[in-house]
Amino acid sequence: MTDLTSQPTPAPAGLPRRAFLRVAGASAASVGLVLAGCNSTDPLPVVPIDPNLLTLAAGETGLLNYLYLLEQLEAAFYQKVVDAPPADLLPADKAFFADLRDHEVVHRESIRFALAANAYDANRATPLAFNFSTLTLTTRAGVLAAAQQFEDLGVAAYTGAMRLVSTPSMLSFLAKIASVEAxxxxxxxxxxxxxxFAGDDVVVNAAPLQSVSLTKTPAQVIEEAKAFFLPIVVSTSLLPTT
Amino acid sequence: MDLLKIFSEIEKIDGEVYERFDTRRRVFRHMAGLGKTITAATMPVMLGAMFNKAYGQTTGLSADIKNTLNLALQLEYLEYYYYDAGLKTPGLIPTADVPAVTIMRDDELGHINALKGVLGADAFPDPTLAAFDYTAGGKLAPFAAAAGYYATAQSLEDTGVRAYKGGAPKLMANKDILTAALNIHSVEARHSSHIRMMRRTLAGSTNGGDIAGGTNNANPKSWVSLRENGGPLPAVTAPIYGPGTTTDFPGEDNVTQATVNVQNTTTYPTVPGVTFTDALKAAAVAEAFDEPLDDLAVKAIARNFRSAVGVGKGLFV
Structure with missing residues (x-):
């Protein structure tokens, strides 16, 4: 959005947007009381932080965390399939799924390395558990449908994210992953x-571009994937949009 | 003409289309003001002007961007005429595969049109089929049988994927062009994946492919595995999977990403009954990343497929 006049004051980097609004609101409400004579030894108002809100950081760090989250999601999904394959999964399928799992684990670990202490879960005691309750993982058809959803979403996410990075090395790194997802x-x-393989729901025509990959913004991707994070709600409000 | 539908269609592939037109609100305010003067005749002109502003870059493209896109365009011609010639060779492509090859041919034409649209008058002119020699000077026989045809198709697509990836950083100054190129790039990767599956099917393979494509690269995985044993015909195809002309462009067997050897640090999950050896890890790690290739290396590969006519037209120089 380039129309800055209609934007609220941006939240300080690192502070979840909702938490920021809550702080802002609390300040406005309490300022009168403070002025009315609370003495300086009173504790500051405690602002409850929503434990289920995960607000991704600003800038390239946030963008990389967003892709990290998607890779974690994909890796967790394939691991689940490899651990408990549906009864009708063909023997050859198991080899495919092991490959897919390996690749996503490698992506996840590579991005985690790149993020280091900036990974959103660097200080979490346990990794985020993903919610696959909306998927049918007991049949081959269900597993393939889910895999297609994850992979197509991954392609659209990478193509949408790569225009938002600012450093050539980061672009190269993400492009190496993007085509493997494709x-x-x-x-x-x-x-x-x-x-x-190149169905017209994912390889699209719209003048002046033809036969190009469907692209989705981080907000669109998270909206589509939100069921997998529940009860965690992921916010992309601080991510770059241009 | 349903203008909103047009925008909605574009938005499907380009979430930021409205931002390209200043802002959504402003563009529609602009429209509203013009409402009475827009007629069926002036609408296309107005739309054309808007798209020119958003994407049209006939002036002001840097030499880097022009060169990168023109190399991509030449590669698209190489692929388009390859698929087109195959489809026009009776009995070459198994009937069941004709729809897929047609999709790929048409996608390449779409990419040609997209690149020509961006480059405008600077676009490399259509070199025609006569400019290409798909036998690579008599080393390949791609139009004799489907197996050989698909083997060369895989080579061309994988070259395309590495070429777009290598060129991408040079396009960063123009985000719209960068996105267009990267979105074409991922479609090429989809093509390659399907061709690899067609090769396996043709060979009667059901195991999903071997590491590095197995002997003579005859049983490729759907993704690039190590250096693919030099590809279907190493004398021509080995450079497609090898390193580029500088150390910034390692071969497809590279296992170092973001300055770390991923093979050694990746936390592999434990799977009952499966032991990950270093060789298995190296293959998985290399497969997980497609490596870029620099323009000099790409041109050297592509010159294998240039006829005397193509030389005369200055293809891949």
Whole structure:
């Protein structure tokens, strides 16, 4: 959004937006009381932090955390399939899914390394648990449908995120992953519906661009994936948009 | 003409389309003011002007951007005429695969049109089929049988993926062009994935492919695995999976990302009954990343597929 006049004052970096608004609200409400004579030894008002709100940081750090979260999600999904494959999964499928799991684990760990102490979960005691209750993971069809959803979403997420990075090295790093996700997506789509590797729901035409990948902004991606994070709500409000 | 529908269609592939037109609100305020004077005849002109402002870059493109896009355009011609020639060769492509090859041919044409649209008058002119020699000087026989045809198709697509990736940092000054190129790039990766599956199907393979594509790269995975044993015909295809001309462009077997050897640090999950050896890890780590290739290396590969006519037209120089 370039129309800055309609924007609220940006929250300070690092402070979740909702928490910031709560602080702002509390200050406005309490300022009168403070002026009315509370003495200086009174404790500051305690602002409850929503434990279920995960607000990704600003800038490239936030963007990388966003992709880290998606890679964690994909890796967790494939790990679940590898650990407890549906009864009708073909023997060959198990090899495919082990490959897909390995790749996503490698992506996840590489991004975690790149983020180091800036990873959103660097100080978390336990990793975020993902919620797959909306998926049918007891049948081959259900697993393939879910895999397609994750992979197509991943491709759209990377293509949408790469325009938002500011350093060439980061762009190169993400591009190396992006095309592998596209290979995955085509593969899973072909397994599910032969010949759908570049279906017109993901490779789209809209003048002046033709036959290009569907792109989604971080906000669109998180909105689509929100069920997998519940009860955690992920906010992309601080991420770059241009 | 349903203007809102047009915007909605564009928004599907380009979430920021409204920002390109200043802001959503402003563009519609602008429209509203013009409402009475817009007619069926003037609308296309007005739309054209808006798109020119948003994407049209006929002037002001840097030499880096022009060169990068023109190399991509030449590669798209290489691919388009390859698929087109295959589809026009009777009995070459198995009937069941004709729809997929047609999709890929049409996608390449779409990419050509997109790149031409961005480059405008600076676009490399259509070199025509005569400019290409898909036998690579007699070393390949791509139009004799499907297996050989798909092997070369894989080589061309994988070259394209590495070329776009190598060029991407040079496009960063123009985010719209960067996005267009990267979105084409991921479609090429989808194509390569499908071609690899067609190669396995044709060979009767059901194991999903071998590490590095197995012997003679005859059983490729759907993703690039190590250096693919030099590809289908190493004399021509080895450089497609090898390193570029500087150390910034390692081969496809690279396991160092973000300055760390990922193979050694990745926390592999424990799976009952599976032991991850270093060799397995190296393959998985290398497969997880597609490596970029610099323009000099890409051109050297592409020159294999240039006929005398292509030389005359200055292809891949």
């Amino acid at each position: 290979r995955h997506a085509a593969f899973v789509r072909d397994l599910r519906t032969p010949g759908s």
